[in-house]
Amino acid sequence: MERLRDELGVAPPSKELTREDLFVLASLDRVARGFTSIRALAHSAGISPTGAAAAVRRLEAKGLISRQPGLTRMSGRVVDATLITIDREGVAWQRTKPLVSDTRPPVPAPTPAPKVVPRRFWHLFWNANPATLRVADHPDYIAARLLLSGDPQAEEWATSHLPASAIARTSTLRGLGDVERTRLQTLARSVTHA
Secondary structure (H helix, E strand, C coil): CHHHHHHEEEEECCCCHHHHHHEEEEEEEHCCCCCCCHHHHHHHHCCCHHHHHHHHHHHHHHEEEEEEEEEECCCCCEEEEEEEEEEECHHHHHHHHHHHHHHCCCCCCCCCCCECCCCCHHHHHCCCCCCCCCCCCCCHHHHHHHHHHCCCHHHHHHHHHHHHHHHHHHHHCCCHHHHHHHHHHHHHHHHCCC
16 A cells, blocks of 8 residues: 555645645745746645646646746756745645645655755855765765755755665754744655665
8 A cells, every 4th residue: 555655646636726736835835945947846746746836836826836036056056946835925825734744655666766856956065065965875975966066956865866864964054044944844754765
């Protein structure tokens, strides 16, 4: 049963929202800053990019999510981007939040563990050679760089590929504010792989 739940996901019945809508909302609820692309959101929600785009349009029309301009880091540069986020101040979100808390998107099929950090994040490792920085040997260092970068895509990659213990140890670093420490502890608890 558990394997089937992982493969198909779990969404409570709703007259107003589809399963895909709930998977998108659950994925958005798990990240602090939102997503910069439909493709990344679709991957996190365990649905197709076409399905995610349709869900975003429906959820925007219902006032549950919004697209807001913001700055993010991509390939070593700060760029203007549109962030897809939950409208947490809206009345619609307050009504929908209990459904979302009972939703579990499908778990992505296992992929081979990466040996190094993807090239798109190499700019975050300015004092190391990321081509030789092995994920298995340096998970704590990699977690700290990715999770404290402010880049939502780096955070998503870290929570998908690094052990929860590395993310938890990042939350114990000196110099973190209470809000950042709590956010990292929550991220560590949400990671389902070892």
